[in-house]
Amino acid sequence: MRVAVGQMTSTSVHATNLHIANELCERAKAAGAAMLALPECFAFIGGSEAKETVAQATALNDEPFGDFQGLARRHGLWLSCGGFHERASASKVYNSHVIVDASGSIVRAYRKCHLFDVSIPGGAVLMESKTTVPGDAVAEVVETPVGRLGLTTCYDLRFPELFTALARRGAEVILVPSAFTVPTGLAHWHLLLRARAVETQCYVAAAAQVGTHNAKRRSFGHALAVDPWGDVLADAGGEASPAIVCFDVDRDKLATLRARMPIQKHRRQDVLELALFDRGDDEETAAARDY
Ligand SMILES: O=C(O)CNC(=O)[C@H](CS)NC(=O)CCC(=O)C(=O)O
Numbered sequence: 204m205r206v207a208v209g210q211m212t213s214t215s216v217h218a219t220n221l222h223i224a225n226e227l228c229e230r231a232k233a234a235g236a237a238m239l240a241l242p243e244c245f246a247f248i249g250g251s252e253a254k255e256t257v258a259q260a261t262a263l264n265d266e267p268f269g270d271f272q273g274l275a276r277r278h279g280l281w282l283s284c285g286g287f288h289e290r291a292s293a294s295k296v297y298n299s300h301v302i303v304d305a306s307g308s309i310v311r312a313y314r315k316c317h318l319f320d321v322s323i324p325g326g327a328v329l330m331e332s333k334t335t336v337p338g339d340a341v342a343e344v345v346e347t348p349v350g351r352l353g354l355t356t357c358y359d360l361r362f363p364e365l366f367t368a369l370a371r372r373g374a375e376v377i378l379v380p381s382a383f384t385v386p387t388g389l390a391h392w393h394l395l396l397r398a399r400a401v402e403t404q405c406y407v408a409a410a411a412q413v414g415t416h417n418a419k420r421r422s423f424g425h426a427l428a429v430d431p432w433g434d435v436l437a438d439a440g441g442e443a444s445p446a447i448v449c450f451d452v453d454r455d456k457l458a459t460l461r462a463r464m465p466i467q468k469h470r471r472q473d474v475l476e477l478a479l480f481d482r483g484d485d486e487e488t489a490a491a492r493d494y
Contacts, residue, residue, distance in 0.1 A: 204349045204452040206376065206406075207231035207239045210416040210426035210439040211446075213248040215255065217387055220246055221270050223445050228278040230447050236280070237305075237348040239447070240410040242426070243286030243298070243357045243382040246271065248416040253334045259290040260296040263309060268301070276307030280346055285380020286315070286356055291336045298335050300356045300380055302345050311345045313354035314338025317362050326386045327419070341368045350375035350452045353405065353482075357381040360395045360409075364400060364479070365398025370403035370467060375457055377405045382412035388423025393435065400429040404461050406452055431460050 209227045213220045224241055231239040246267060249255035260284040261267050268287055275282045282303040286492030289299040289312075318331040353374030356471035359365055360379050370378055377399065379388050383392055392409075400407040405431065426439035428450035437448035461467070 204454070205234065205236040205449055206349050206408055206428070206452065207234055207236035207447040207449050208408045208426045208428050208437065208439070209239055209241050209245075209410045209445075209447050210413050210424055211245065212259045212416060212422070212443050213246070213260075213412060214416055215247060215249045216257075217246060217270075221274070225274055226445055227447055228274050228280055228282075231280060231449075232278050233449065234449050236447075236449055238281035238283065240283040240380060240408055241271075241285055242410040243380045244288075244412060245284060245380075245410075246287055246476070247381070248412070248420065250417050250419070253277050253330075256288055256334045256486075257296055259295060260290040262290055263287070263299070263301060263312060272303050272307040272309070275303040275305060279305045279435075281305050281349070283352070283354075283378050283380060283410070285378065286382070289314070295336045296334055296491060297338060298331070298356060299338075299343075300354050300378070302347070302352065302354070304347075311342055311354065313356070314340075315356040315359060316341075316365065317358050319358040321387055323384055324441035325404075326384055326406055329384070341365060343368065343374070344369065344372045344374045354376040355379050357383065360399065362439060363399065365407075366399045366403050367470075369447070370405055374405050375454065376452055377403060377407050379407060379409040381409050381411060383423040385421050385423050388425065390427055391494075392423060393427065394428050396429050397433045397435065400431055401433040402466070404431040404457070404464070404466060406430055406450070406457075411439065413439075413441060431457055
């Protein structure tokens, strides 16, 4: 039940990205992993032009994604293809996290719900919604040889409710394929991934983009595996070369921890359900909430 978590520096050249992904598959296989997680934008990171991202986007049943299904089949490896630009319309894409089984078949696709429209403190302004339509559903968990997977993508990491929903649906391993910025990575990456693991009592694994993609874009790296106690099991570091780190899912350990500290059972759903989303209808409260 070994998972390999990948790190790479994608560019706008599909063939190169595919070549690197193939190399990561080889390493994952050699390490005895049953699944390899690829980061957000594994297949493409364009220049600064939003048009470029939209122009190269395709349906999942088209050739570019098929190339990655071919990798899974050839290597006999499950793949988490985190953050593929799936064509949504003539002018927009979905940011889709797709699980492919070891025979190359798509078993689940999750469209990123939370879009990164942010003026980064000490960094650039990124407007994901210029190119991307948000998904509107939490994906059902996926049964795999490494356990039941919950799917998220990158900026979703800042929304613990999504992780809680996945835990309540039975997730044991939550994947967070990412292309984190350097300033937000330095400030929050390890903290958020460890927090999500502790809260959900799940393994949390985050494949990552790393290094310089083009003149305007750099990623933080540090592909990470965290266990349900919050311990960092593996960290791929910030060096800009393709890498994998591996961890083993121990379902017994998971079950013991959950039995001893049954957080899901203790959650006061009756109290929280209303307080989370149904309050603040008066103007002042709504303004404070919707800043
Ligand atoms: O646009 C694409 O091609 C793929 N999408 C991304 O790279 C996205 C949106 S720009 N990046 C993030 O969500 C970073 C989040 C982050 O860094 C944080 O939460 O701090």
